[in-house]
Amino acid sequence: MHLHFIESGPALLVEQDRRVLVVADLHMGIESGLERHGVHIASRSAVRIARVVACIEEMKPDLLLLLGDVKHNVPVTSRQEYRELPGTLATLRERVPLAVVPGNHDGGIGRFLEPGELLPPGGAVIDGVGYLHGHTRPDPELFGRLIILGHHHPVVSLVDAVGCAARARPAYLYSGLDAGCEVETPPGGNRTRLLFIPAFNEFAGGIDVGRLSESGLGPLSRCIERETAEVFLADGTYVGSPATLSPAGGG
Incomplete structure (x- = not known):
């Protein structure tokens, strides 16, 4: 298996039997959600989908x-969302076959999808890799393999020697399952690994990797091995572990 980090997404290409381009947390329609809170931003949906299309054209x-x-x-x-989603999804599926693992924001998403595109909310296994949004407990079939999940929007703030932090940047967090995590016994005793991937949407915000295990955002966030987990920037650069990257005042 080969993993290709796509900085311009951020997105991930998983290359095994097939080349699977993974995009998490598009949050199409976020501008109307922000407007209800008094933040007025013109829709960036066209620009956002152009970024997805660029990833498709680059990674094929x-x-x-x-x-x-x-x-x-x-x-x-x-x-x-009613206005933009049909055209958005048509733009994507005319370039490449499409599948969707539904998230906690995706109520009613099925009305915009074609038969066979909507996968189970408990996740799915594709070419031996498990895929899950991350807000629900995984289907038992996902354990004992690499599970790639979104939902948590991991970011990292790099702090210099005098304590100045750079802007939070999208990050990937790779971890085994903590020994104290109560999960199903993997078939054949194979080790379960977790890869939390960043949100594609530029307005979605995020949780610092140093606090992700305490966030309670999903069943697997408590399963992170803080001391041995690895954190990577959007371009795949290794930057440390959650324990060493914890923000000041974090756990």
Whole structure:
């Protein structure tokens, strides 16, 4: 298996039997959600999808996997989403086959998808790799392999010797399962590994990797091995472990 970090996404290409382009947390329609809180931003959906298309054209995947939270607004679907999602998804599927693992923001997403594109909310195994949005407990079939998940929006703030922090940057967090984590016994005793991937949406915000295990955002966030986990920037640069990168005042 080969993993290719795509900095311009951020996105991930998983190359095994097929080339699977993984995009997490698009949050299409986020602008209308921000507007309800008094933040007025013109829709950037066209620019956002152009970035996805650029990733497709660069990596030439066999499958585009949207790893949950394709849409933003809950519990309803906004007018912006009704207006933009059909064309957005058509733009993507005309270039590459499409699959969606639904996230906690994706209520009603099925109405915008074609038969066979919507995968189970408990995740799916594709070419031996598990894929999960991250807000639900995984299907038992996902244990004992690499599980790639979104939902947590990991970011990292790099601090210099005098304590000045750079702007939070999208990050990947790779970890085994903590020994104290109560999960199903993997078939054949194979080791389960977790790869938390960053949000594609530029307005989605994030959780610092040093606090991810305490966030309680999903069942697997508590399973991170803080001391041995590895953190990578969007371009694949290794920067340390959550324990060494914890922000000041963090756990």
